[in-house]
Amino acid sequence: MNRYYNPVRTVQGPGALGQLPELVEELSPKGHILLLLYCRDLLEHPAVQRLCSQWGSRVDVCCFGQSNPNVEQLYQMYQETRELEIGLVIAIGGGSTLDVGKSLCCLYASPVDSVEQLREKIATKDYNRPACPWIGVPTTAGTGSEVTSWATIWDPQLGRKYSIDTPANYAYAALVDPLLLGSMPLALAVSSALDAAAHAAESYWAKASNMASKALALEAIRLVMGHMEELLADPRSPGACDAMSQGSLLAGLAFSNTRTTACHSISYPLTMDYGIPHGAAVSLLLAPVAALNCGAAADARPLFTAFGVSGARELGEKITGILSRAGYPVSLGQWGIERQALPQLAERGITKGRADNNPVELTPQIVLEILTGLL
Secondary structure (H helix, E strand, O other), X not given: OOOXXXXXXXXXXXXXXXXXXXXXXXXXXXXXXXXXXXXXXXXXXXXXXXHHHHHHHHEEEEEOOOOOOEHHHHHHHHHHHOOOOEEEEEEEEOHHHHHHHHHHHHHOOOOOOOHHHHXXXXXXXXXXXXXXXXXXXXXXXXXXXXXXOEXXXXXXXXXXXXXXXXXXXXXXXXXXXXXXOOOOOHHHHHXXXXXXXXXXXHHHHOOOOOHHHXXXXXXXXXXXXXXXXXXXXXXXXXXHHHHHHHHHHHHHHHHHHHOOOHHHHHHHHHHHHHOOOHHHHHHXXXXXXXXXXXXXXXXXXXXXXXXXXXXXXXXXXXXXXXXXXXXXXXXXXXXXXXXXXXXXXXXXXXXXXXXHHOOOOOOHHHHHHHHHHXX
């Protein structure tokens, strides 16, 4: 049976951020407002200036610009803001900033007194309904965090990746403004775009896929891949920025219902241990996972057509070509991964909630074969 649900009010297009003051007025939040800003120059944006003018001292500004936020960073941000009586979180930034923003909404309702307590709460999903709503304003085009109800938090100390996950934590609204993407360097723009393509592809073949998620996923891939040449030529191109903005949003809407699968699962230790940017890591895995899943997933022909390829081999060549032109290494060996490290990476690449959502069962041997092929 096909079921699709996403409650986020979405506004996409040039100038979308301009609607922020009206959305906040519509919510009429009690308490203070917390702004998490990835780019300091966004404080000068007319919509943010108007918001600050209207709400005055009730606006508290905090900057968070770390990539792959970890439990210590989340706890520090929680400690700095827990006494502010937050009535609304406005998260403006990349996916990491949005993930921290939505995580804080949960923590304000379920206080913790140490990093260890935070780890335990996240691991056991022992948190209450979020204490306040949040609004997401992405400044990158890839994560789709503005329209999902979960947040990724890393724990390098324990070698783990957590998900703060509750259906009650969808954003009140998402303002997806392509004018905010123009400051991304080429490498980040390409990595983010390929992350969106991976979200869409994994949503298409996920066990939980449905009619709506498949349609959203295919259109997301068509938009991203159809404008990739324009992005590679000029990451500030208005046409490319708008296409990536739309594609990322559609991919987010798709996997908000299905979650991700093997690509994301296998990629986590690659990012944690070797610093491979998330979008580059998941995109390197797209072709071998597509080859694995093609026989078990729904008709793969529309998926390959959306990518503009005839099959998994050609998809791999296309992805590595794009990564190379953006300045990324295109093999695990070039990222400093040695053959003897692969068995442990394969074991850790089977992540609950991602690996078991893949249409083909993942085993350490299957993951090892995938990683060996990318060496």
